[in-house]
Amino acid sequence: MKRKWRFIGMLTALTLLLVTMSSCGTKSALSDQNVLQNDIKSNTITWGVKADTKLFGLMDIKNSKVQGFEIDMAKALTKEILGKDGKAVFVPVTSQTRVPLLRNGNIDAIIATMTITPEREKQVDFTKSYFNAGQAILVKKGSPIHSVKDLNKKGAVVLGVTGSNSVQNIGTYAPKAKVLQLSDYAQALTALKSGQGQALTTDNGILFGMSVENPGYVVVGGSFTKEPYGIAVDQGQTKFKNRLNKALRAVEKDGTYNKILKKWFGNVKGFNYEEMKRS
Amino acid sequence: MQNFIDAYSWINIRYLLQGLWITVEVSVASIIFSYIIGTILGVIRYSEIKYVSAVVGFVIDLIRNLPLLLIIFFTYFGLPNLGFKPAIIEAAILAMTVFESMMIAEIVRSGIVAIDPGQMEGAKSNGITYWQALRIILLPQAMKNMIPALVSQFISLVKDTSLATIIVLPEMMYHAQIIYGQNSNYIIPMFIALAVLYFVVCYALSLLSRYLERRLA
Amino acid sequence: MIHIFATQWPSLLYGLGQTLLCSIIALFFSLIIGSLFAIFEIMPNKAMRIIGNVYVEVFRNIPLLVITMFFFVVLPLYVVKVNGFTAGTIGLTIYTSAFIAETVRAGIQSVDEGQMEGAQSNGLSFWQSMRYIILPQAFKIVIPPLGNQFINLVKNSSVLAFVAGFDLMYEGNMVANDTLQTMSTFFAVGVLYLIITMPLSYYMRHLEKKLA
Numbered sequence: 001m002k003r004k005w006r007f008i009g010m011l012t013a014l015t016l017l018l019v020t021m022s023s024c025g026t027k028s029a030l031s032d033q034n035v036l037q038n039d040i041k042s043n044t045i046t047w048g049v050k051a052d053t054k055l056f057g058l059m060d061i062k063n064s065k066v067q068g069f070e071i072d073m074a075k076a077l078t079k080e081i082l083g084k085d086g087k088a089v090f091v092p093v094t095s096q097t098r099v100p101l102l103r104n105g106n107i108d109a110i111i112a113t114m115t116i117t118p119e120r121e122k123q124v125d126f127t128k129s130y131f132n133a134g135q136a137i138l139v140k141k142g143s144p145i146h147s148v149k150d151l152n153k154k155g156a157v158v159l160g161v162t163g164s165n166s167v168q169n170i171g172t173y174a175p176k177a178k179v180l181q182l183s184d185y186a187q188a189l190t191a192l193k194s195g196q197g198q199a200l201t202t203d204n205g206i207l208f209g210m211s212v213e214n215p216g217y218v219v220v221g222g223s224f225t226k227e228p229y230g231i232a233v234d235q236g237q238t239k240f241k242n243r244l245n246k247a248l249r250a251v252e253k254d255g256t257y258n259k260i261l262k263k264w265f266g267n268v269k270g271f272n273y274e275e276m277k278r279s
Numbered sequence: 280m281q282n283f284i285d286a287y288s289w290i291n292i293r294y295l296l297q298g299l300w301i302t303v304e305v306s307v308a309s310i311i312f313s314y315i316i317g318t319i320l321g322v323i324r325y326s327e328i329k330y331v332s333a334v335v336g337f338v339i340d341l342i343r344n345l346p347l348l349l350i351i352f353f354t355y356f357g358l359p360n361l362g363f364k365p366a367i368i369e370a371a372i373l374a375m376t377v378f379e380s381m382m383i384a385e386i387v388r389s390g391i392v393a394i395d396p397g398q399m400e401g402a403k404s405n406g407i408t409y410w411q412a413l414r415i416i417l418l419p420q421a422m423k424n425m426i427p428a429l430v431s432q433f434i435s436l437v438k439d440t441s442l443a444t445i446i447v448l449p450e451m452m453y454h455a456q457i458i459y460g461q462n463s464n465y466i467i468p469m470f471i472a473l474a475v476l477y478f479v480v481c482y483a484l485s486l487l488s489r490y491l492e493r494r495l496a
Numbered sequence: 497m498i499h500i501f502a503t504q505w506p507s508l509l510y511g512l513g514q515t516l517l518c519s520i521i522a523l524f525f526s527l528i529i530g531s532l533f534a535i536f537e538i539m540p541n542k543a544m545r546i547i548g549n550v551y552v553e554v555f556r557n558i559p560l561l562v563i564t565m566f567f568f569v570v571l572p573l574y575v576v577k578v579n580g581f582t583a584g585t586i587g588l589t590i591y592t593s594a595f596i597a598e599t600v601r602a603g604i605q606s607v608d609e610g611q612m613e614g615a616q617s618n619g620l621s622f623w624q625s626m627r628y629i630i631l632p633q634a635f636k637i638v639i640p641p642l643g644n645q646f647i648n649l650v651k652n653s654s655v656l657a658f659v660a661g662f663d664l665m666y667e668g669n670m671v672a673n674d675t676l677q678t679m680s681t682f683f684a685v686g687v688l689y690l691i692i693t694m695p696l697s698y699y700m701r702h703l704e705k706k707l708a
Contacts, residue, residue, distance in 0.1 A: 051447075051457060051460075052456055052457055052460035053460065054460065054461070058457075058460055058461065059457045059460070061290055061291060061294045061457065061458065061461065062290060091447075092447045093447070094444075094445065094447060095673060096352075096445055096669070096672060096678055097356075097445065097446060097447065097678075099676050099678055100356040100678055100679060101356075104356060104359045104360075104364075105359075119674060119675070119676070120676055122676075123675070123676035123677065124676065162669050162670070162673065163669070163673045168674070180580065180660035181660055181666070181669075181670065182658070182659070182660055183657075183658050184456060184460070185460075185463060186456075186459040186460065186463035186465070186466040187466065187565075187658070189463045189466075190463070190466050190467065190569045191568065191569060191660075193569070193573075194568070194569040194570070194572040194573050195572050195573070195577060196568070196569070196572065196577075196579075196580075196660075210463060213462055213463060213464055214463070214464065340694065340697055340698075341690075343644075343647060343697070344647060344689070344690055344693035344694050344696075344697055345651075345686050345689060345690065345693075346651045346654060346665070346685075346686065346689050347651065348654065348665070349682050349683075349685065349686045349689075352682055353679075353682075353683075356679060357679075382644055385640060385643075385644055386640070386641060386644065388640070389639075389640030389641065389704070392640075392704075393606075393637050424602070424606050424637075426602075427598055427599065427601070427602030427641075428599060428602065428641035428644070431556070431595055431598055431599065431641075431645075432644070434556060434557060435595075435648060438559050438560070441559065441561070452559075452561075467569075467570075470562050470565055470566075473559060473562055474558040474559065474562045477557065477558055477559050477562075478554075478557045478558050481556070481557035481558075482553060482557045485553055485556070485557060492602075
């Protein structure tokens with residue numbers, strides 16, 4: 001008798017849990033709300049940004065504010081859409097939290113080194129690309145590896161970062177290599193230094209930054225993919241997406257884009273920011 | 280060597296200590312809440328009240344068998360669907376409390392079980408009610424034996440707060456990640472600093488445990 | 497969630513296998529090492545007591561991630577190259593063994609002290625009385641808290657995800673990033689962890705009842 005009750009109890013609890021949990025985040029809590037309208041009313045756009053990625057979005061320890069190319073872009077876009085007094089609020093996200101936060105309405109848009117891919121387009125809507133990164137590899141100076149092709153052999157180990165698109169690309173460009181994903185860039189670089197892999201792959205801007213800090217390591221072979229970063233909005237927020245696209249175009253036209261680009265990438269050794277300019 | 284000197288600049292250390300403060304805050308709140316809730320649940324689980332104890336027992340087993348990381352994640356992202364939108368720190372404390380309560384409930388239950396069953400019967404035959412006997416005779420003795428297990432669990436709890444980096448709780452581990460995000464060469468100095476700071480907090484708990492054990496023995 | 501299982505089962509299943517393998521290895525060795533250090537801690541010899549004490553306090557009070565990272569990035573520089581799985585398993589074993597030592601020590605000490613004296617006055621050596629008199633009784637008391645530690649161990653094995661150990665959490669992160677269905681993926685991962693931990697906790701309960 002007791003067993004039977006226990007079994008029934010277990011089943012009910014499990015079903016309840018299944019129902020509540022699987023409803024989590026699968027459907028937008030705010031899908032029928034108009035994000036653009038709400039933002040205009042509150043005069044604020046809330047952006048999900050990276051807080052641990054140099055050049056793009058990095059927390060400044062002195063004043064606890066995030067800074068970087070993406071932050072400045074978000075500020076410029078906010079001003080374009082809401083006018084001079086428009087407020088941009090920044091919420092740090094990780095690759096695990098960005099989409100659930102968007103779905104739950106904690107953030108209005110994601111601008112966090114997110115490459116536009118067909119698989120991702122099934123889950124979120126992307127604007128046009130605001131930055132064309134390219135993927136490259138970082139190796140120890142004097143390494144026999146000169147390009148991604150040299151990694152296409154058995155026993156080659158490539159290090160990457162969880163949540164980045166670049167690890168999937170290795171499957172295309174060096175299918176025989178094994179890929180190890182670590183949780184952030186510093187950990188991946190440390191693993192490279194201790195010989196856990198022969199090369200570290202991610203977007204070139206980030207790699208050039210690492211090579212400046214660590215003169216013993218160099219970027220080789222140039223970039224072998226195009227990684228267009230897009231701003232992600234929740235599915236169905238077409239008006240907001242269109243407005244963002246319009247704002248992006250305007251920022252590119254009036255020279256603000258080039259100014260921000262120069263501010264962040266003008267001094268990065270090896271990075272040709274001139275060819276990234278837009279008008 | 281230069282990396283170590285740069286990494287341990289006052290600005291970085293202060294930032295790390297700010298993180299430590301959040302770690303301590305979340306830990307203390309969760310320890311207090313989960314100690315109270317865990318003890319109550321443990322007693323209910325022990326008492327074999329019809330249906331109630333079975334349901335409580337099942338919930339305890341279910342939750343304590345799930346990874347805390349996922350509980351934190353679901354608390355922060357699942358609850359808004361049910362109409363409650365916790366702030367990051369609230370979600371962290373809530374998730375830690377729910378999880379640790381179940382761990383503590385199990386410790387409390389087994390602690391009471393390990394006490395000689397004759398004592399309960401003896402108390403009852405002396406006219407003391409079940410609940411009185413539990414509170415005055417069994418629980419105090421059980422607590423004494425439970426101290427090492429409880430403190431081990433609390434030490435795990437303090438370190439497990441770092442799992443809340445997944446929802447960007449600005450605790451010590453997250454702040455360390457931000458610091459070595461500035462310069463990837465800071466990672467090893469930061470890991471050493473983390474080891475030292477966590478050690479200080481947790482060792483204080485250990486010492487407390489040894490002290491209580493000796494005093495109550 | 498069912499969709500995630502249907503499309504991503506090969507990687508999730510592989511992760512489950514790695515988690516299970518790592519947990520079994522770590523459980524076996526941490527139980528042995530932990531019990532050994534627990535006995536060190538209560539030996540009459542003071543030097544041994546200090547060794548046991550230092551081991552427990554050091555490894556139980558620093559984060560598992562730090563221990564694991566040490567084996568993953570520092571060891572290869574000076575000693576021998578180990579992969580993420582090995583580094584994670586070694587880290588997990590050392591970390592858990594400190595917790596187990598503490599649990600077992602408390603169990604031994606809660607067995608009446610008079611018994612040790614009685615056994616020794618009857619001509620048994622320290623190790624003999626430990627083995628035949630004290631440990632069997634202590635074992636019974638420590639089963640429930642030991643069960644907690646075993647469950648912690650299985651779940652702590654997710655530290656492998658930080659050193660590319662291809663465990664369940666690592667695979668889960670990859671699936672979540674490929675599909676962007678983070679919630680459903682993590683839910684699936686939670687169910688898979690339950691497959692390991694639930695039987696473990698029921699087995700411990702069964703053992704507790706049997707020995708009571």
